[in-house]
Amino acid sequence: MEKHSVIEASGHKFRTNNISSRVQKIVISPIKEMSILADEFMEKTGNDVISFGQGIPHFDTPEYIKEGIITALKEISTAKYTLEPGMTELRELIAEFLKSSRNIKNIDAKKEIMVTAGCQEAVACSIATVIDEGDEVLLFSPDYASHIEQIIQFGGVPIFVSLEEKNGWILKIKEINQKITDRTKAIIFSNPSNPTGAVLTEKEINEIAGVAKKHNLIIIADETYDFLLYDGKKHLSPSSLEDIRDRVILCGSFSKKYALTGYRVGYAFSDSGIIDHMLKVHDAIAICAPAISQKAAISALSGSQDSVVNFVEKLTSNRELMCKKLDEMKNLFEYQKPFGAYYILVKYKIPEIDSLNLALKILYEAHVITIPGIAFGPTGEGHIRFSFACHPKEIEEGFKRLKKWADNL
């Protein structure tokens, strides 16, 4: 696929001498490029910017977790590397959580779970573990931007399976089957989906499982938004299917559920034979997940889950608000209402501008951050992603700016 760097689109030239061709092929995910460019823009112009960009909840970390951190600071173990696979207590809590939420009978916390420096690192370790140079990984288009970069980074080839936007970004199992070759090693997806908010149905999960079994593929399921569903939708994980459990890597997160994005703590759950190898990659890139963040995660899982209920309520209300605002700009925008996560991938009706340049234009002219759809795969072109994790006041203000900007188009 073509490179899709906002920074390059804005005119930046990259060094080529001494740089690997592999890294020359990847970009900083436009999700973060937009934050970097916005930071530069604010510094240069003194303007403020409203962010519908990177998916950061506007909530602060709940008090009970902060209290856990302050207690942890009194323990000398917080200063030190933890065991490389993570604190035993945390792995046990994760095992309990997965058993109850995924309906899994037995989990060996010490052998099947590893704690990582965020879900991002869990996915990176997964990919590194299952592909060699030139191997292919299937991913949905659109799907989370970094999955693309992670595959290329480790020498793999991302093979896009396009989703059908009409009726809510539906999976086309036929296309999956068509794209499998003898180099295909894995299939990766976020579910609920970043950036579309689509939620895989039981039928879709079963279809993916069937393909994986037939073709000896690994399923990498990024379940960061497992807790965040709307309209009564249910989260289903391929790791719940007993007969494919040894070929599923579930990558999980504490970031969004507990407002811990800055803490960089997540986990992977898989067959012990896979975790064995993933731990080697984890060691080479991180040594261990941050101890203080592991303690935060222990507090998060041990305490009352009321804050999660509260977050979900607020985000549900944000979703309604943003949909309403988008509906008011029907002449420019259309979208599929999300059933999970906190993003809307919006199709724009502005002719002759690609999503990279539109996102830049909106930043510089309207002072609002959005993410260019091309970041999420070729099917994302013609779209921009909006996050509604921000404060409702920011949604109000951001759309005020967008409307004013649209009036001058």
Place this chain on the structure above:
Amino acid sequence: MEKHSVIEASGHKFRTNNISSRVQKIVISPIKEMSILADEFMEKTGNDVISFGQGIPHFDTPEYIKEGIITALKEISTAKYTLEPGMTELRELIAEFLKSSRNIKNIDAKKEIMVTAGCQEAVACSIATVIDEGDEVLLFSPDYASHIEQIIQFGGVPIFVSLEEKNGWILKIKEINQKITDRTKAIIFSNPSNPTGAVLTEKEINEIAGVAKKHNLIIIADETYDFLLYDGKKHLSPSSLEDIRDRVILCGSFSKKYALTGYRVGYAFSDSGIIDHMLKVHDAIAICAPAISQKAAISALSGSQDSVVNFVEKLTSNRELMCKKLDEMKNLFEYQKPFGAYYILVKYKIPEIDSLNLALKILYEAHVITIPGIAFGPTGEGHIRFSFACHPKEIEEGFKRLKKWADNL
């Protein structure tokens, strides 16, 4: 090189189906394997274990840094992802530190510095940025174990340049020149050295610089132990040499200097053209360094450096103690006295046992963790590494056990 996994030597079989050949070639660094095996051993037998293994200072994080963390918890920004390259304030503090400690005139904190999830991640990003599949990286043998795994992990080939043990692990520049091919892309080393404690002289640094310039190589300098030198030795960084600065990546750490190993925060300093690319890898594996750890690093650099002086004094005294204890076991052990870091790479006079099996034997029979020398490259065979970062009481107790064990050999 042959695989050098303690876990495999102890009888563990690894899964091969669905696993990349690249990852099958690497190991969890025996530094952490030994901790994992010791943890299992303690749980199984109820024995306690003295660790001369992983290099973790026995000090707690200094109080002024903890206070900074508690203050940071009151700011909502601590909950959130930071800017992908790191907090601006921290990058500026690192720039100031490097300017004064490395005698560098100008540093662009925003373009030449990135904050990472530990020095380990900085090195991983460096290697990923400069090598493609099959490229060669020169490294000293012995050198820090993870550098080997990091090279192989990203598809590279580690090419070992053996050091001369006699007279203190001396660099043989002639051997470097002999090992350069048209696939050589970089040279990597830790200085002061983990595991030997050797400190590169000005002449050695200049020789390496000359080779790098002549053959268009990148120098990756892991300067984790820059603060920890003995007997009046001085730390010299290749990044101080103006004419090669655009080909040096300096990887730095807060872990040992401020007793922050568990926090996973470090940095890289290089030419902006290189940092540009390293940021892409950083995004794909970590998103950003932990915010709370970045705040800890800000506190660490802003406050009084008295705690560092205190740490160095204590470690200097530990060095004397451990050398004395080793001298008392002359019949079994000999070593080069380290001039930096907190390790001694000890040559053992026990026939017919390789270092993997000796480290296992010492763990299971003497209940002391040491690290097998083979972890550090082929020249490390016949040696085991001792860390003297632990409490002096642990050094006393560990050697009491070793002597008793030796008596029964």
